[in-house]
Amino acid sequence: MNIIRDLTLIANLATEREEENYDFRSFLKGKDDKKVDAIVHRLNEDISAQIDCTQCGNCCRSLMITLEKADTTRLSKHLGITKEDFEKKFVEKSAEDQTNIFNKIPCHFLDENKCTVYEARPNDCREFPHLHKPGFTSRLFSVIDNYGRCPIVFNVFEALKKRLRFKV
Numbered sequence: 001m002n003i004i005r006d007l008t009l010i011a012n013l014a015t016e017r018e019e020e021n022y023d024f025r026s027f028l029k030g031k032d033d034k035k036v037d038a039i040v041h042r043l044n045e046d047i048s049a050q051i052d053c054t055q056c057g058n059c060c061r062s063l064m065i066t067l068e069k070a071d072t073t074r075l076s077k078h079l080g081i082t083k084e085d086f087e088k089k090f091v092e093k094s095a096e097d098q099t100n101i102f103n104k105i106p107c108h109f110l111d112e113n114k115c116t117v118y119e120a121r122p123n124d125c126r127e128f129p130h131l132h133k134p135g136f137t138s139r140l141f142s143v144i145d146n147y148g149r150c151p152i153v154f155n156v157f158e159a160l161k162k163r164l165r166f167k168v
Helices: 005-015 018-029 033-048 058-062 069-079 084-091 123-129 134-146 153-162
Strands: 092-093 100-102
Touching: 005 018, 005 153, 018 134, 018 153, 033 058, 069 084, 069 123, 084 092, 084 100, 134 153
Parallel strands: none
Antiparallel strands: 092 100
């Protein structure tokens, strides 16, 4: 499989294939969720092993990260500051649902495509791009949103199209 890593090419292809991806999303809704999950999990393992995220860092440059209470505790401890000081400096409430989010994009802790708090990073970051989780077909909106941003998501989605013999 030819792995595409170039972010400009991925973004251009995402724009070009927008209608195709929404058609594929509809196509997937009719498939067995457990079978699709099994295929996606295998593809994710294979493809993510071929991509070095520290050569990209686009997720850290472009995503709004949700913070759970445990994340705030872990990060403040890691940084040697109080939770209150951590929240004042790095956190805001989302307008949508009042959840805690980082107050800046790109991430405060990104330095040359590397996370400076990697050991203590938020769960949202630990789980990204979420392709290892069950329920892939129930998360297709966010998958398509990340398709043009993440080489792993892009390549898994394209490989899934081929694997399921999707024809537009």
